Amino acid sequence: MADYHWPPADKRFLIGKSFTRLDGPAKSSGRAKYAYDINRRGMLYGKMVLSPHAHAKVKSIDTAAAERMPGVRAVLVMFEPGKEVLWAGQEIVALAADTEDQARDAARAVKIDYEVLPHLVSDVTPEKAGAGRTSAGSEAKEGDPDAAMAAADVKVEGTYGAGIITHCCLEAHGQVTEWEADKLTMWASSQNVTGIAGEMSKALSIPASNVRTITQYMGGGFGSKFGADPWGPACANLSKKAGRPVKMMLERDQELIEAGARPSIYAKVRLGAKKDGTLVAWDSESWGTSGPQGGGNPPIPYVMRAPNRRTKHTAVLTNTGPGRAWRAPNHPQSCVITMCALDDLAAAIPMDPLDFFLKNIEFTGERGKSYHEELLKAADMIEWKKKWRPRSTQDSGPVKRGLGLSIHTWGGGGHQSNATCTIHPDGSVEINIGSQDLGTGTRTIIALVAGETFGLPLSAITVNIGDSRYPASGASGGSTTVGGVSASTRRAATNALNELLAKVAPYLDAKPDDLEAAEGMVRVAQNPGRAMTWSQACAKLGAAPISAAGQRSLDLISSGVGGAQMAEVTVDTETGIVHIEEIVAVQDCGLVLNQKTAESQVFGALIMGVTYALYEEKLMDEQTGLCLNPDMEFYKLAGLADIGKFRVHMMTGPGYDERGVIGLGEPPVVSPGAAISNAVANAIGVRVPTIPITPAKVLAALEGAASTGRA
Amino acid sequence: MSDERDPASRDPLGGTSSPPEIEEREDAKGFSRRSFLKGAGITVSAGVIAAEGLLETATATAADSKVVGPGPVAITLKINGKEHSLEVEPRVTLLDALRDRLDITGAKKVCDRGTCGACTVMMGGKAVYSCSVLAIAAQNSEITTIEGLAAEGQLSPVSEAFVEHDAQQCGFCTPGFVMAVTAYLKQHPNPTYEEVTQGLGGNLCRCGTYMGVREAALDAAKRLSGGRA
Numbered sequence: 001m002a003d004y005h006w007p008p009a010d011k012r013f014l015i016g017k018s019f020t021r022l023d024g025p026a027k028s029s030g031r032a033k034y035a036y037d038i039n040r041r042g043m044l045y046g047k048m049v050l051s052p053h054a055h056a057k058v059k060s061i062d063t064a065a066a067e068r069m070p071g072v073r074a075v076l077v078m079f080e081p082g083k084e085v086l087w088a089g090q091e092i093v094a095l096a097a098d099t100e101d102q103a104r105d106a107a108r109a110v111k112i113d114y115e116v117l118p119h120l121v122s123d124v125t126p127e128k129a130g131a132g133r134t135s136a137g138s139e140a141k142e143g144d145p146d147a148a149m150a151a152a153d154v155k156v157e158g159t160y161g162a163g164i165i166t167h168c169c170l171e172a173h174g175q176v177t178e179w180e181a182d183k184l185t186m187w188a189s190s191q192n193v194t195g196i197a198g199e200m201s202k203a204l205s206i207p208a209s210n211v212r213t214i215t216q217y218m219g220g221g222f223g224s225k226f227g228a229d230p231w232g233p234a235c236a237n238l239s240k241k242a243g244r245p246v247k248m249m250l251e252r253d254q255e256l257i258e259a260g261a262r263p264s265i266y267a268k269v270r271l272g273a274k275k276d277g278t279l280v281a282w283d284s285e286s287w288g289t290s291g292p293q294g295g296g297n298p299p300i301p302y303v304m305r306a307p308n309r310r311t312k313h314t315a316v317l318t319n320t321g322p323g324r325a326w327r328a329p330n331h332p333q334s335c336v337i338t339m340c341a342l343d344d345l346a347a348a349i350p351m352d353p354l355d356f357f358l359k360n361i362e363f364t365g366e367r368g369k370s371y372h373e374e375l376l377k378a379a380d381m382i383e384w385k386k387k388w389r390p391r392s393t394q395d396s397g398p399v400k401r402g403l404g405l406s407i408h409t410w411g412g413g414g415h416q417s418n419a420t421c422t423i424h425p426d427g428s429v430e431i432n433i434g435s436q437d438l439g440t441g442t443r444t445i446i447a448l449v450a451g452e453t454f455g456l457p458l459s460a461i462t463v464n465i466g467d468s469r470y471p472a473s474g475a476s477g478g479s480t481t482v483g484g485v486s487a488s489t490r491r492a493a494t495n496a497l498n499e500l501l502a503k504v505a506p507y508l509d510a511k512p513d514d515l516e517a518a519e520g521m522v523r524v525a526q527n528p529g530r531a532m533t534w535s536q537a538c539a540k541l542g543a544a545p546i547s548a549a550g551q552r553s554l555d556l557i558s559s560g561v562g563g564a565q566m567a568e569v570t571v572d573t574e575t576g577i578v579h580i581e582e583i584v585a586v587q588d589c590g591l592v593l594n595q596k597t598a599e600s601q602v603f604g605a606l607i608m609g610v611t612y613a614l615y616e617e618k619l620m621d622e623q624t625g626l627c628l629n630p631d632m633e634f635y636k637l638a639g640l641a642d643i644g645k646f647r648v649h650m651m652t653g654p655g656y657d658e659r660g661v662i663g664l665g666e667p668p669v670v671s672p673g674a675a676i677s678n679a680v681a682n683a684i685g686v687r688v689p690t691i692p693i694t695p696a697k698v699l700a701a702l703e704g705a706a707s708t709g710r711a
Numbered sequence: 712m713s714d715e716r717d718p719a720s721r722d723p724l725g726g727t728s729s730p731p732e733i734e735e736r737e738d739a740k741g742f743s744r745r746s747f748l749k750g751a752g753i754t755v756s757a758g759v760i761a762a763e764g765l766l767e768t769a770t771a772t773a774a775d776s777k778v779v780g781p782g783p784v785a786i787t788l789k790i791n792g793k794e795h796s797l798e799v800e801p802r803v804t805l806l807d808a809l810r811d812r813l814d815i816t817g818a819k820k821v822c823d824r825g826t827c828g829a830c831t832v833m834m835g836g837k838a839v840y841s842c843s844v845l846a847i848a849a850q851n852s853e854i855t856t857i858e859g860l861a862a863e864g865q866l867s868p869v870s871e872a873f874v875e876h877d878a879q880q881c882g883f884c885t886p887g888f889v890m891a892v893t894a895y896l897k898q899h900p901n902p903t904y905e906e907v908t909q910g911l912g913g914n915l916c917r918c919g920t921y922m923g924v925r926e927a928a929l930d931a932a933k934r935l936s937g938g939r940a
Contacts, residue, residue, distance in 0.1 A: 024874035025866055027882030028889055030817025030857035037816035045811075100811065101802060170821045170829060170883040170917050219819070219883030220917050252822050439881030439918055600877045600923065607919030632822040632915065639912045640921045 002453065002497050002516065004490055004556065006591060009657065013518075014452045016652065018596035021444045022458065023217070023437065032217045035189040036249050038176040044073055044096040046238050046248025047103040048231060049110045050258065051085040051092055054119035054319035054625025058083060058092065062111040066095060069109050071102035074241035078234055084117065086292040087321045088626050089258035091230050096238040096246045119319040121620040123163060123264050126287050126314045134287075135315045138297040143308030148281035152272025156348045160340045161266030161690045162333040162673060164289070164618040166256050167326060168635060171219020173259045174249030175232055177239040183210045184236055188228075189249075191221040192475035194434040196228040197468035203233035213468040215436045222608075223325030224260035226475050253630035261618060262326035263290035265298050265333035266690070269341040271306065277351045279342070279360045282306035286337065289316040290323030298330045302338035303371075303409050303562075304363045320620055321627075325477060327605075328410060328666035332612065332673050336691055339406040339674035344687060347391050353405055353678065354384055364407070367562050371407055374564035374586040374651065378405070381584040381647055382566045391685040398574045400685075401581070404678025405566045408670035412589070412663040413559040414483025415474025417552040421450065421492035423500055424545045427535040429454060429461050431492065435473035435485050436466040440665055441597030442481055448593055449486050453493035455518035456534060471549070479663025483557035486593060486661045492550025499546045504537045558659040563587035565606075565671040569679040573702055576695030578680055580610055580644030583672065588651035590662035595650065602648040602668040609672020611638040617692050779847065786850050790815065791859030799846050805839075806830045808846035809856060817857035817886045828914030829887040831894075832856045838894035838913075857886040860893065869893045872931035878923030884916040892928045900936055904929065 026032040063075045075095040097103040126134045175188040193215045201208040239246040267286035282301045294315040346356035361368045388403045422430045437443045447461040501512040516525040523531030568581040615636035619628040629635045673691045681687045686705035688697045780801035809815040821829035825843040832841045833855040860867035879885040907928045
């Protein structure tokens with residue numbers, strides 16, 4: 001009998017090796033069909049009219065002229081007159097027309113009367129925001145921060161933070177909806193195929209069994225595509241009214257204005273250490289905005305928790321678009337605040353930050369040993385000890401070089417996941433799971449786990465995912481997908497295999513317990529000569545395939561990972577331009593299933609990290625209340641020439657593998673902002689307090705330091 | 712970031728440069744750059760004008776030049792070696808014509824204004840942003856989309872290199888990148904690491920696949936030159 005546990009290292013034949021992704025050919029040949037690519041017979045194009053005011057009361061909505069525009073087939077009011085809109089971008093009207101251009105023309109003909117109200121869109125402190133514009137977050141205290149701070153040999157104080165960024169998914173949010181009598185099919189760009197089916201049924205008041213949602217491919221979500229959103233039901237309603245399928249994808253500016261934002265977080269930090277580098281106290285007051293709805297409590301201090309500490313957080317309520325989960329919610333911002341403050345403390349002692357972090361590693365908690373190993377590994381890769389110099393010892397000349405480091409954590413675990421595995425009499429194998437592949441390699445992982453279980457190559461497994469008709473399986477968020485689907489697949493496949501072994505055992509004159517499936521054979525484990533091929537074994541099933549279910553179980557997965565990253569940058573002190581020379585990333589995530597796609601996840605996270613560290617920021621205009629850069633010219637993403645050299649090392653083997661599978665999507669995106677900021681501070685001798693580190697901020701920091709005689 | 716494609720290339724500061732250049736040498740057969748821009752000016756504002764009932768005036772003033780639209784115009788596009796006849800309003804971009812009228816969806820719509828490169832196709836063997844070319848102006852050109860690089864079920868050497876080097880995650884930028892690399896390698900069959908880094912600056916990825924893209928481009932160059940490089 002096969003058991004569920006992951007095989008030991010010497011028995012793995014697929015797990016941990018490198019495989020190209022199964023859907024790679026479909027994507028790189030342009031044949032993969034995303035929601036945006038679905039074209040149905042008679043399909044209309046939907047557009048939404050958004051509020052152009054950040055805060056206003058909608059007095060009246062007049063769609064009469066729009067309804068008479070050429071090609072218009074359905075108009076839907078999405079917002080109740082008399083209510084207040086709280087951000088520019090609130091959806092007011094949706095309509096559908098024969099062509100996209102006609103829908104755009106008609107959207108311009110909608111007349112909405114607003115009573116404009118005062119707004120706040122600037123990213124300000126709670127004091128500046130004023131009464132009624134804040135909401136108290138958590139306050140916590142441990143030990144005696146005041147006494148510890150008073151007794152500290154070295155104290156520093158600073159303000160650090162990260163502004164608002166958007167998700168900027170390349171495939172905009174949206175969907176195609178089609179009715180057949182009272183049954184709805186929705187092709188959506190979604191991270192949550194199973195979940196949005198239920199959401200749609202509720203919003204439309206139809207039985208959940210009448211809704212089918214499909215996401216075969218999706219062009220980026222990063223935490224912003226969990227819900228059906230206002231436009232999901234609106235699209236279905238337009239479709240119903242018009243009696244035609246409707247495609248409604250957000251325009252690029254709408255995507256950047258309303259479909260995703262990572263909240264800002266800032267903090268005033270005071271912290272102290274002993275002369276020997278021992279961290280003794282942390283005191284911080286943090287704030288930030290997630291738009292009109294407040295925001296969560298950031299995990300500050302992050303990872304490295306001083307023994308005596310006080311923290312207080314306040315959310316600022318503004319009229320910017322609402323925040324959404326952005327890859328590792330709250331972590332990158334908290335990481336910048338904490339790691340930059342610690343780096344400044346190390347510089348004030350003065351001490352090499354690597355030595356400082358190693359000395360205080362116990363404050364990272366139970367995973368201190370891993371962090372220790374990871375820091376040493378990263379230092380070795382980037383030659384830290386050879387290259388690092390104190391802030392004040394730069395060569396002359398305008399271009400300065402610097403090194404910075406950061407550590408991070410994430411949970412992971414596995415989402416609720418159900419899988420079915422079918423073994424057909426002809427030997428073919430199918431796995432069905434409702435979850436979707438965001439581009440992380442989920443399809444490939446599922447085939448790999450099933451292949452490992454059956455002793456078959458990946459190519460022998462058919463993976464069916466991304467459809468609410470398949471067994472319910474969780475949203476892809478929080479790095480929980482790989483844990484969820486690998487566990488459910490393993491259990492479904494093992495259950496199916498055990499049924500097969502029971503059928504086949506008599507033909508091999510053995511007990512099912514004595515059999516194994518390996519190397520394309522079903523054989524007696526202790527006597528591999530007594531064997532039949534996989535096809536021969538499956539042929540014994542006669543006409544009826546085996547179908548077995550499996551559910552995510554906690555014994556196959558784990559939670560809680562760490563990583564260390566180090567960056568080397570050069571900064572031109574005349575232009576303020578930061579150039580990434582190299583970033584090294586050392587990461588643990590338990591049992592690595594596919595080495596190739598695991599490394600791709602980390603590389604991708606580093607590139608996203610460079611982007612948020614140096615380039616991207618959602619800029620709001622206080623005068624008009626509008627976003628100033630809702631496009632891809634001025635909302636800047638890093639290009640190929642901006643990224644520098646990257647190296648990745650995955651921690652695997654004893655101490656890591658036996659923890660089981662843990663997700664990798666979030667953790668490596670947490671540290672780049674802090675590591676890069678610390679490298680810039682090391683290079684120019686002064687802190688650029690907030691990310692993104694734009695040339696203007698670099699020059700301002702240098703100027704500020706020059707005027708106070710610090711650099 | 713620099714980029715070597717002809718139309719709508721990015722300037723060194725990362726902004727968009729001049730409007731798409733429709734090749735002057737095609738004067739005899741199609742639209743000159745000047746008439747294209749003039750036509751585009753009229754048609755771009757057609758929606759607004761129509762809404763205000765001033766359309767006739769606008770049409771009348773432009774009557775002395777070759778004016779089409781604003782209603783649908785019959786055009787023929789030669790795509791992947793096959794001729795397609797369709798009717799589009801003059802304001803319809805090549806990208807929308809491909810995706811919405813012909814169901815050729817490999818080229819993706821992302822920024823829709825010549826910044827990100829997801830819509831890259833080839834016209835006359837050169838990479839263009841199809842969101843920044845009008846369909847009516849793409850007549851008389853040999854248009855190649857990613858679907859035309861290899862038969863269904865097969866992969867071009869560039870696509871193959873993208874798979875091998877995992878130069879894709881969500882994959883939404885991938886077809887544009889594959890087309891950009893294909894066109895780039897036609898001009899630079901044996902590029903260096905540094906040249907590839909600079910030469911593919913006209914395409915953006917959000918998942919962060921540039922490491923693989925760079926490796927794929929270098930490897931594809933070798934595949935295309937039969938191992939000569």
